Amino acid sequence: MGVTSPLKGQTHSRSFITKFLPYVLYALFPVALFRFYFHPFPFPLSTTDQIPHSNRIILTSSSSSPPPLSFPREEEIAYETPCNYTNGRWVHDKMGPLYNGTTCGTIKDGQNCISHGRPDLGYLYWRWQPSQCELPRFDPNTFLNLLSHKHIAFVGDSMARNQLESLLCLLATASNPNLVYTNGEDNKFRRWHFASHNVTVSVYWSPFLVRGVEKSKAGPDHNELYVDVVDERWGSDLDHLDMVVLSIGHWFLHPAVYYDGGSVLGCHYCPGLNHTEIGFYDVMRKAIKTALEAIIERKMGSGNGIDVFLTSFSPSHFEGEWDKAGACPKTEPYKEGEKMVEGMDADMRTIAVEEMEAAKVNAKQFGGLRLEILDVTKLSLMRPDGHPGPYMYPFPFANGVQEHVQNDCVHWCLPGPIDTWNQIMLQVLRRWRRGE
Numbered sequence: 001m002g003v004t005s006p007l008k009g010q011t012h013s014r015s016f017i018t019k020f021l022p023y024v025l026y027a028l029f030p031v032a033l034f035r036f037y038f039h040p041f042p043f044p045l046s047t048t049d050q051i052p053h054s055n056r057i058i059l060t061s062s063s064s065s066p067p068p069l070s071f072p073r074e075e076e077i078a079y080e081t082p083c084n085y086t087n088g089r090w091v092h093d094k095m096g097p098l099y100n101g102t103t104c105g106t107i108k109d110g111q112n113c114i115s116h117g118r119p120d121l122g123y124l125y126w127r128w129q130p131s132q133c134e135l136p137r138f139d140p141n142t143f144l145n146l147l148s149h150k151h152i153a154f155v156g157d158s159m160a161r162n163q164l165e166s167l168l169c170l171l172a173t174a175s176n177p178n179l180v181y182t183n184g185e186d187n188k189f190r191r192w193h194f195a196s197h198n199v200t201v202s203v204y205w206s207p208f209l210v211r212g213v214e215k216s217k218a219g220p221d222h223n224e225l226y227v228d229v230v231d232e233r234w235g236s237d238l239d240h241l242d243m244v245v246l247s248i249g250h251w252f253l254h255p256a257v258y259y260d261g262g263s264v265l266g267c268h269y270c271p272g273l274n275h276t277e278i279g280f281y282d283v284m285r286k287a288i289k290t291a292l293e294a295i296i297e298r299k300m301g302s303g304n305g306i307d308v309f310l311t312s313f314s315p316s317h318f319e320g321e322w323d324k325a326g327a328c329p330k331t332e333p334y335k336e337g338e339k340m341v342e343g344m345d346a347d348m349r350t351i352a353v354e355e356m357e358a359a360k361v362n363a364k365q366f367g368g369l370r371l372e373i374l375d376v377t378k379l380s381l382m383r384p385d386g387h388p389g390p391y392m393y394p395f396p397f398a399n400g401v402q403e404h405v406q407n408d409c410v411h412w413c414l415p416g417p418i419d420t421w422n423q424i425m426l427q428v429l430r431r432w433r434r435g436e
């Protein structure tokens with residue numbers, strides 16, 4: 001680690017620079033090295049102060065490389081500090097989405113808003129502008145190149161599926177996905193192969209990440225969760241996975257009985273059963289912990305490692321009754337400051353962030369494991385206009401406005417705001433590839 005732009009702001013004649021600069025650098029290098037070992041981050045902090053609206057930090061060397069033989073060129077040494085995509089605002093964007101409902105064949109009916117007759121299309125022309133950096137437009141070829149010969153899996157509830165279908169549509173603009181496997185009712189387990197880059201993409205239905213029995217007509221009238229046991233429907237495939245994107249949340253709001261270590265831990269909203277109400281926050285935390293621990297345990301010995309993303313909670317936007325027209329009627333994003341991440345949305349997000357941080361620390365001792373939170377709560381909260389609403393069904397108002405209309409104010413139209421989640425994920429993958 002070295003000195004930042006040593007000549008910045010100073011005026012020296014060209015001859016001085018060419019003549020003396022190498023000697024200056026040789027002299028400074030040991031000092032810089034010393035400071036790096038004993039004060040890990042002294043220089044970048046002062047650099048960011050100097051360049052307030054940029055996230056570029058210039059370093060003259062790294063601690064592991066030998067002293068430079070000549071003055072290093074800037075493009076070799078510049079790298080970007082990780083961009084924080086959490087905060088920002090939605091800005092108008094003339095470009096619009098990469099794909100539409102007619103060009104992508106893998107959109108779940110209920111989320112194909114345009115083909116279901118949603119009349120306003122303004123919600124397609126916005127892009128997320130992070131506070132301190134830029135979020136480049138999604139480039140499908142870059143994604144496919146980065147993931148070539150790899151297997152990526154989306155694991156979780158219907159939001160995981162929503163995000164997966166967004167990614168498939170984005171990638172399909174560059175390369176054709178072949179559906180190579182399908183299982184379970186309503187396509188809950190599927191796999192595609194992009195032959196062009198040998199990229200495999202899977203989706204696993206696992207709304208709790210841990211073992212669970214879902215409420216059903218034939219089974220219990222509540223969910224049952226085993227918070228200390230990973231769901232082997234995806235866990236047993238970890239050997240074959242190079243990257244997983246986990247996404248859970250909304251299913252934890254439903255009535256459930258929780259088991260831990262074989263005995264009942266408590267329940268959430270289970271009148272009539274003699275169990276203690278314990279809410280769902282601690283349970284969701286435990287489920288995430290169990291899932292991340294299983295990944296780390298099973299992959300730490302393997303040579304090829306794994307990349308793990310956890311998508312933070314995606315807020316819903318019901319304003320009125322869910323079965324009345326206009327349950328999420330907005331047609332534009334919220335403006336900056338109009339809506340804060342608070343209440344349950346904030347608590348759910350915090351649990352994901354904290355558990356991911358803890359897992360990062362835990363994983364650090366093993367090579368090859370990279371974990372990152374995909375912190376989409378704020379940017380999603382700001383998009384009340386991005387849900388299917390009544391257009392979860394085709395042409396809901398073809399016969400006039402009915403008294404009861406089912407609305408989906410939870411999932412996202414495709415294309416739509418959820419494409420941004422994958423846009424951010426690609427930037428994290430690019431950062432990792434650069435070795436940062």
Ligand SMILES: *[C@@H]1O[C@H](CO)[C@@H](O)[C@H](O)[C@H]1NC(C)=O
Binds near residue numbers: 084085086087
């Ligand atoms: C990004 O910003 C959010 C909100 O300000 C903060 O909670 C989070 O810790 C930041 N992330 C990193 C990696 O600094």
Ligand SMILES: *[C@@H]1O[C@H](CO)[C@@H](O)[C@H](O)[C@H]1NC(C)=O
Binds near residue numbers: 099100101102103
């Ligand atoms: C969808 O995309 C195709 C191909 O790019 C284009 O021809 C068509 O007009 C688009 N449809 C809509 C509704 O934007």
Ligand SMILES: *[C@@H]1O[C@H](CO)[C@@H](O)[C@H](O)[C@H]1NC(C)=O
Binds near residue numbers: 200
């Ligand atoms: C494709 O990728 C898989 C890993 O996902 C690998 O096992 C296989 O050898 C690759 N095939 C080719 C032809 O490179």
Ligand SMILES: *[C@@H]1O[C@H](CO)[C@@H](O)[C@H](O)[C@H]1NC(C)=O
Binds near residue numbers: 274
């Ligand atoms: C409910 O649980 C308590 C404590 O486990 C027990 O003492 C009680 O008998 C139970 N009541 C019923 C109706 O099962």
